[in-house]
């Protein structure tokens with residue numbers, strides 16, 4: 001090749017990553033280059049060197065090796081080496097190409113094309129398809145809810161969507177026991193994480209539920225939380241570092257945050273979202289801690305019994321969540337009296353109208369309280385009350401012993417069905433277990449506060465094991481909260497609690513989603529005993545065994561003070577008390593159904609929207625586009641796929657595996673499925689959805705790499721002159737100054753496609769990508785490079801000329817996307833302004849902060865950054881495919 005001259009700049013077609021090369025020697029048939037960016041030298045046979053000349057054109061902007069930039073105004077050549085005349089900030093300059101900066105952007109699609117870097121058609125197509133799939137997912141009405149391994153239950157999806165899409169949501173999730181508050185919290189977290197609205201999350205749970213939460217988050221949501229316990233913290237204490245800053249997703253036992261030092265560390269660690277389980281257990285100090293930890297951030301409080309600890313405590317929870325809305329207890333009490341009238345008014349409104357939202361927000365329970373009840377959700381099992389009056393013979397011996405004897409008989413009669421036994425303290429658990437072991441040789445699983453967390457989890461697993469596990473789990477009251485034991489359908493109350501909410505919590509261990517059978521609630525007692533009276537009070541006074549009971553707190557307020565006395569009063573006095581309870585129960589139930597519950601029902605699930613979400617997810621589950629995408633991705637990135645049984649696939653890294661650290665892919669192979677039913681049936685199989693980390697990583701891998709950004713293809717079209725050519729240019733936008741939008745920041749709108757003929761006319765609407773693809777033919781790399789070489793200059797010109805049109809289209813699309821996001825903020829601002837009219841404690845600067853955020857987003861969306869995403873040269877080779 002006689003074109004070479006020392007001092008010229010060339011690019012290696014096979015090793016583009018070496019950067020811009022400089023010819024340092026030509027001897028015989030060899031040419032030598034230095035690549036200053038990497039310090040590498042290369043020597044090639046001149047006749048077939050895989051090199052492309054690097055040339056600037058008039059108006060191109062480039063950099064001198066000293067770092068300053070200039071715009072090319074003229075070009076001259078001396079002995080084969082170019083000298084660029086140009087304009088820099090300080091005036092006219094003259095830059096020989098030897099002095100060009102070695103760092104030039106060679107990876108841009110156009111540069112790659114011009115350098116002869118031509119990718120396989122499949123890679124180019126996968127990139128285009130990835131854009132389409134990504135946009136489709138970004139616009140999915142249930143974005144954030146697709147990835148969970150759950151049954152699609154509308155009330156949960158509604159809460160996940162409604163709360164998950166609020167900026168920094170602050171909500172009390174108070175569904176009745178066992179309706180899926182953990183699942184709802186998971187859906188909210190996933191929605192926030194996947195949409196870039198939250199990155200750092202802290203979850204505080206009762207110590208006994210730590211592992212259950214960790215497992216549930218992994219299994220159902222593929223969310224990997226780090227457990228922060230004392231050992232973990234001490235490790236960082238030694239290094240004088242804040243343990244709460246060491247991970248993004250943190251799960252910690254509530255006992256840890258009771259230590260002032262830890263609470264202070266948690267408060268400085270900066271969270272986007274804080275989740276507190278079993279929030280009815282919070283005391284004043286806890287509330288103060290959480291106020292600091294979650295100041296101005298998202299906060300989810302979970303409890304099935306929000307008013308268990310009294311109205312003041314309930315008000316404190318609400319105030320913690322929304323101090324602007326709930327600033328005066330007295331006023332709140334007055335408002336509660338008007339709930340019935342508000343509910344009547346709401347009933348006359350369109351259930352999806354903004355007016356109803358405003359009404360609920362300002363006068364009702366507000367947007368902060370969500371509570372679904374079994375009354376509105378179908379499919380729950382029947383509860384059967386099984387009182388067992390112990391016979392006189394049995395009663396002669398110690399009553400506790402006789403209860404255990406009876407328990408053994410029950411266990412034998414229902415064998416092998418599992419039985420959850422609850423009694424109120426640790427000592428009784430141990431005594432009952434010892435009695436069972438010594439007297440009957442029966443080994444029971446134990447669960448109480450004296451055991452470590454690991455021991456408790458082992459015990460729960462021993463109980464859950466269907467083959468070799470224990471038939472009975474004997475638990476103290478701590479097993480009565482939060483745990484999932486719905487694989488059992490018998491519960492035995494060795495004693496009864498004295499608060500109806502506690503009883504409801506106990507029954508809720510079995511009466512939860514996933515319970516497929518009716519539930520038997522066994523209560524053994526001796527005739528004339530206190531337990532018998534309590535059982536009667538619960539059963540006849542408030543149907544607490546057979547119906548989910550939400551009146552507990554109110555009844556305790558009204559009658560709790562008399563309970564102990566009445567339990568030991570005369571028969572007639574006690575009967576009167578039961579009757580009195582029954583009447584109050586009916587009244588409270590009726591007033592709740594008309595007032596607060598009706599408002600809550602409206603707030604907590606709008607069936608129309610909830611069903612739409614459910615249908616949208618089910619429709620996506622049924623589509624073939626995800627498998628199509630993933631098979632193409634696996635193929636391109638060297639993942640081997642084997643069909644296991646038509647529903648499950650085995651994935652393994654292949655010999656040419658090129659996606660290190662792909663989530664959900666183990667060295668030894670991983671099982672995956674695209675089918676929800678299969679995923680629910682097999683815990684060891686990963687559920688691949690558009691939101692699974694592997695699929696999200698696939699989006700990023702395909703779109704981040706330069707492979708697939710430049711391509712050449714030929715047309716065989718007799719209607720067009722041979723040699724006629726087109727340039728397909730795909731432009732994309734990003735919003736670099738809006739980092740809180742997740743993938744939407746990088747891909748705020750669909751890319752813009754221009755399909756230009758050689759005279760620069762855009763044929764996009766006439767020849768769609770789909771139509772074009774059907775007519776295109778493969779061209780080998782060498783021929784492709786020759787075509788590019790021949791059309792280099794006009795192609796460069798076309799690229800330059802096409803910018804204004806692409807810019808215009810993308811700017812418009814970004815403006816629309818920005819308006820959507822800003823409208824949401826506008827709603828929030830409007831709400832704050834309205835609330836401020838009646839509540840002076842809302843600070844003007846809080847509203848201003850929101851307005852500032854909106855203004856920043858508007859500005860960010862007004863100046864998107866535009867890029868050429870990919871480019872394809874299409875050349876017509878005539879009907880017979882003659883060489884061009």
Ligand SMILES: Nc1ncnc2c1ncn2[C@@H]1O[C@H](COP(=O)(O)OP(=O)(O)OP(=O)(O)O)[C@@H](O)[C@H]1O
Nearest residue numbers: 150151177178179180181182183304482484512513
């Ligand atoms: N949509 C769902 N698909 C499958 N399983 C579910 C779903 N929702 C809930 N479950 C299961 O039902 C059980 C109860 O759910 P969860 O623990 O979230 O309820 P909860 O309201 O937090 O209960 P508690 O009031 O006892 O704390 C769990 O075992 C959970 O895995």
